[in-house]
Amino acid sequence: MDPKPLWLLAELTYKCPLQCPYCSNPLDFAGPRFRRELSTEEWCRVFREAKALGVLQLGLSGGEPTLRTDLEDLIREAHGLGLYTSLITSAYRLTKDRLAALKAAGLDHVQISIQGADADLSDAVAGTTSYRDKIAAYHYTRELGFPLTVNVVLHRRNLHQVEALIRLAESLGAERIELANTQFYGWALHNRDALMPTRAQLDDAWGVVQRERARLGTKLEIVWVLPDYHERYPKPCMGGWARSYMTVTPAGEVWPCHAAGRITTLRFENVREHPLEWIWEHSDAFTRFRGDAWMPEPCRSCPRKTQDFGGCRCQAFLVAGDAGLTDPVCSLSPHRPLIDAAVAEVESAAAAAEWTYRAAPASRVLAAKG
Amino acid sequence: MTAAGRPTVPRLHPKARLQHDDVRGRDVLLYPEGLVALNPTGAEIVGLCDGVRSLADVVAELEQRYGSTGLEPDVMAFLDGLAAKGLVTYGS
Ligand code: SF4
Ligand code: SF4
Numbered sequence: 001m002d003p004k005p006l007w008l009l010a011e012l013t014y015k016c017p018l019q020c021p022y023c024s025n026p027l028d029f030a031g032p033r034f035r036r037e038l039s040t041e042e043w044c045r046v047f048r049e050a051k052a053l054g055v056l057q058l059g060l061s062g063g064e065p066t067l068r069t070d071l072e073d074l075i076r077e078a079h080g081l082g083l084y085t086s087l088i089t090s091a092y093r094l095t096k097d098r099l100a101a102l103k104a105a106g107l108d109h110v111q112i113s114i115q116g117a118d119a120d121l122s123d124a125v126a127g128t129t130s131y132r133d134k135i136a137a138y139h140y141t142r143e144l145g146f147p148l149t150v151n152v153v154l155h156r157r158n159l160h161q162v163e164a165l166i167r168l169a170e171s172l173g174a175e176r177i178e179l180a181n182t183q184f185y186g187w188a189l190h191n192r193d194a195l196m197p198t199r200a201q202l203d204d205a206w207g208v209v210q211r212e213r214a215r216l217g218t219k220l221e222i223v224w225v226l227p228d229y230h231e232r233y234p235k236p237c238m239g240g241w242a243r244s245y246m247t248v249t250p251a252g253e254v255w256p257c258h259a260a261g262r263i264t265t266l267r268f269e270n271v272r273e274h275p276l277e278w279i280w281e282h283s284d285a286f287t288r289f290r291g292d293a294w295m296p297e298p299c300r301s302c303p304r305k306t307q308d309f310g311g312c313r314c315q316a317f318l319v320a321g322d323a324g325l326t327d328p329v330c331s332l333s334p335h336r337p338l339i340d341a342a343v344a345e346v347e348s349a350a351a352a353a354e355w356t357y358r359a360a361p362a363s364r365v366l367a368a369k370g
Numbered sequence: 371m372t373a374a375g376r377p378t379v380p381r382l383h384p385k386a387r388l389q390h391d392d393v394r395g396r397d398v399l400l401y402p403e404g405l406v407a408l409n410p411t412g413a414e415i416v417g418l419c420d421g422v423r424s425l426a427d428v429v430a431e432l433e434q435r436y437g438s439t440g441l442e443p444d445v446m447a448f449l450d451g452l453a454a455k456g457l458v459t460y461g462s
Contacts, residue, residue, distance in 0.1 A: 004393055006405070054393035056400055082389050084400035109385065109402040147385035147402050175385060175456070176402060218456045 003240075003290070004054030005280060008083075009247040009258055010046070012071070013037055014063040017092045019127030019357035020115065022153050022188040022195055025063065026261055030360040031367030037250045040070040042271065044077040046248055049276035051081040061088040063250070066098065072105040079106025086111055088151075091137035092130050099140050110141045111149040111178070117164035125158060127357040138172045149176040154205065154227075155195040156352045162205040166212045170220050177220060179209065181227035185259035185314055187358045190366075194355035196346040202227055229339050233304065234311025234327035241289040241313055246280065254279045256286055259314040263323045289313050294324060298332040377460040380428065380449050381421035386457045388416050399457060406457070415445055419458065425449070 014029035026034070038046070047058065058078050065071060066089055078085050086109040087102065099110070114134050115125035122131040141148045150169040154162070162179060169177035181202070182188050182195050209224050216222070228235050238245045238257045247258045252271040255261050261268060267284040280286055288294065292305055299310040311327020319328045320335040328335035346352075356362055382388070386401040388408075397413035399406045408416065414435075418428045429442045452458040 052393070054391075056389065056391060056398060056405060057403075084387060084389070084405075086402060108387065108400075111402075145384060149402055218454070221456070 003243040005050070005244055005246050006055060007057045007059070007245040008047075008050045008055045009059040009061055009245070010043065010074075011061050011063065011247060011249050011258065012043070012065045012068045012074070013250050015067050016062055016064040016090065016358075017128055018064070018090045018115075018130060019359045020113075020125060020153070020187070021127075021191045021355035021357055022155060022182045023358040024183070024186045024188065024258055025358065026186055027190060028363060028367030029063070029358075030363035033253075033367075034249060034251045038248075038252050038271070040073055042252065043070075043074050046252075046271050046276060047074070047078050047081055047083065049271075050246075051083060053277050053280060056082075056084060057086070058083040059086050059088055064090055064092060066092075066094055072101050075102055075105040075107050079108075084108050086149075089113070089137075090126070090130060091134045092128070093133055094137045094140075096140040096143070099137070099144055099146070103144050103146065107146070109149065110146045111151050112137055112141070113151045113153070114165070114168075115152070116158045117161040117168055121158060121161065127359070138174070142173050148172065148174040149178055150174045151178045151180065153180050153182055154197070155182045156197045156201065156346075157195075159197050159201040159205045163208045163212070166208070166216075166220070166222060170216065174220060176223060178223040178225065179205075180223075180225035183225070183228065183259075185262070185318065187356070189318060191353075191355040192342065193346060193349070193353040195352075196229065196342065197227065198347055199230060199343075202230055228312075228315075228329045229343055231329065232331045234308050234315070234329045236308045237312035237314075237327070240309040242280070242286040243290070243309075246276075246286075254283070254285070256289075257314065260285065262314060263317045265317070265323055289323070296325060298330075299326050302332065377462040378425045379421060379423070379461045380419045380425055380453075380458050381461060382416060382419050383457050383459055388413065399452070401457060406452070406455070412448060415448055416452075419449070421461070 014025055014034050075085055085107050087107055088111045091112045112134055114122055116122035119131040123129050152165050166177060184192050188195055209222055213222050226235060242256045247255045253268045269279045269283040295310050299305050311330055313323045315327050316325040317323035319338050326333040328339050386399050389398055389400050391398050397408045418431055429445050433439055433441050449458050
């Protein structure tokens with residue numbers, strides 16, 4: 001049976017008041033490729049087409065999705081279709097009234113990021129004073145009866161706070177905390193030397209996670225997104241290329257994952273020109289790596305290929321230079337030494353490198369470079 | 371095992387929602403970042419967990435609908451599975 005998508009990530013805008021150096025948005029988010037944002041009506045049509053295609057879970061993300069003044073209308077449409085809607089927000093200046101309006105429109109779940117367990121670190125990583133807004137918004141979500149996910153991207157400068165972050169989520173009454181070790185795409189790859197943790201940091205944090213899971217049971221779900229550079233085998237990226245997931249970018253391009261747009265050897269189509277169904281079934285970007293016929297060795301004859309699908313196409317492109325290769329994170333890949341070298345460099349560095357904040361001026365410079 | 375001696379009113383956790391999946395012709399429970407596919411009986415059980423009916427009421431209703439008896443162990447096992455995922459809670 002042909003796979004049908006279950007998940008749609010709608011990146012409503014790439015504008016964001018925060019400047020996280022690990023942001024997964026494209027480096028050229030402020031460039032011409034993403035400038036002409038989809039209208040309310042265009043997004044509503046995308047949601048209808050997605051539902052008809054099989055999508056059940058809708059993530060409303062960005063950038064900062066609450067900057068869209070039509071967010072209530074978009075949620076109303078999605079809710080009317082029966083989609084389960086999650087808002088993925090930084091909560092910058094998010095008021096209780098706005099959250100109540102989103103709830104009334106049918107929003108199901110709220111995920112709010114935090115960049116550190118205290119104001120000093122969180123604001124320093126975000127590059128924007130936002131910690132107080134986040135804490136306030138966490139309380140609003142509880143008062144309004146939303147299920148809450150606390151999301152933290154982990155890296156060299158905040159991994160030591162894992163325990164404090166879990167305690168914070170617990171005290172807020174969150175359902176879940178997502179501890180997402182930085183995945184190196186977009187701005188995170190650009191800032192890799194500054195963000196990559198040491199092995200000792202990861203081991204300590206993982207120890208804390210195991211202990212806290214045992215203590216908390218079902219009271220708080222602790223999701224640990226693996227730091228794949230430090231693993232032997234790659235992650236089953238997106239549950240397999242074009243099997244269950246798609247991202248629609250602010251200007252309507254459709255990608256098999258939120259990092260895929262960087263792969264310059266794929267052709268991406270736009271919802272302004274094609275129905276979503278056609279894009280899912282026939283576009284180059286979606287068909288190229290679906291299934292396993294495209295796989296080279298060592299994946300082709302590897303028994304793990306049905307579990308990890310050969311890993312991540314973006315990582316193969318970004319690190320090994322060809323999206324059609326085995327994920328270089330895999331210890332069986334001939335390109336694994338490139339990953340080992342990046343890890344070793346960080347292990348031996350006396351201090352973490354400086355990072356570049358994700359912001360429009362820096363993005364325009366990078367966009368101009370191409 | 372019977373339901374005696376513990377809170378016996380199963381209810382769907384507010385984070386979860388029962389939804390028909392037209393494209394795949396089945397019912398599913400949707401929740402943050404996940405879903406569980408349900409068979410028709412499972413969907414019926416979940417539909418009966420309204421926070422008012424006790425477990426015994428749910429079982430009685432199903433036994434009447436199916437014209438059978440002795441469903442309690444199966445219903446409990448099914449709901450306990452959802453409870454382990456945090457999707458069903460028991461109250462009184
Ligand atoms: S990661 Fe940070 S900068 Fe990027 S969209 Fe999210 S909040 Fe904004
Ligand atoms: S060789 Fe390919 S299929 Fe095998 S473990 Fe590595 S990435 Fe996965």
